[in-house]
Amino acid sequence: MISRRSAVSGVLALSLLPFALAACGSAGSTTVSASPVAEQPTATSTLKTDTAPAAALTVTDPWVKAADKGMTAAFGTLVNNSDKDLTIVSATSSAAPKVELHEMADQDGKMVMRQKEGGFVIPARGSHRLEPGGDHLMLMGVTDKVQPGDEVPFTLTFADGGTMTFTAVVKAFAGANEEYSGDDKGDDKAKDDMKGDEKPAGHEG
Structure with missing residues (x-):
């Protein structure tokens, strides 16, 4: 014969069974709900062939001869x-x-200056000097004064x-007054406009 206390205990055990099963299921498995992860951009570096030479070349101590008009040089x-x-x-x-690549010949x-056939070639791991009496960048047809302290931009x-x-x-510079053998009609007079008052420190005429 089942006592009243035993019956109550049995009913209580049965009523608690779903909770026990739920707890068991929770202990045995873990479900993680994750939100979608945004795709991370991939870092890429694209080196265009037309920019490669620029990255390899540097210009040290660039300067331009002061002038009122006509021609000057860099x-x-x-x-x-x-x-x-x-x-x-x-x-x-x-x-x-107009800017030309010049040499002395x-x-x-x-000795006169003229356009450099084939351009300026800078050897691998080497250098090419642009200097008065030698190769240089010639600015042609200057109409505004190029005065000491000004900064002149160039694109090579x-x-x-x-x-x-x-x-x-x-910079003011008294040298670089060589004659030009080009065809421009105004260049004979323009070379007179290249005369300066003094030499910049560290440069020879």
């Missing part, structure tokens, strides 16, 4: 930090409507079409 050292030769074929500047026993174009920019400071 100098400095082109340094090639890459393992292949670089060739500069042209240049532009907002300070002049003997013409009829007289490489043989493969790539470009690079740099800025040169203007």
Whole structure:
């Protein structure tokens, strides 16, 4: 015969059974609800071929000869930090409507400046100096004064079409008065406008 106390105990045990099963299920398994993870962008580096030469070239000590008008020139050292030769074929500047790559050459026993055939070639891991009496960037048709302390921007174009920019400071300089053997009619007089009052420190005429 089942006592009243035993019956009550049994009913109580049965009533607690669902909770026990739920607790058991919770202990035996864990369900994690996660929100979708946003896709992270992949970092990529695209090096365009037309910018590669620019990254390899630096211009040290760039400067421009002060002038009132006509012609003037830019100098400095082109340094090639890459393992292949670089060739500069042209240049532009907002300070002049035309910029040419020039060299000094003997013409009829007289040293004159003329356009550099083939451009400026900077050897791999080497340098190419632009200096008075040698290779230089020639600014043609200057109409506004280029005064000491001014900064003149330049864009160089490489043989493969790539470009690079740099800025040169203007300095007074008494040298670089060589004659030009070009065809521009106004250049004979323009060379007289290249005369300055003094030489910048560290440069020879």
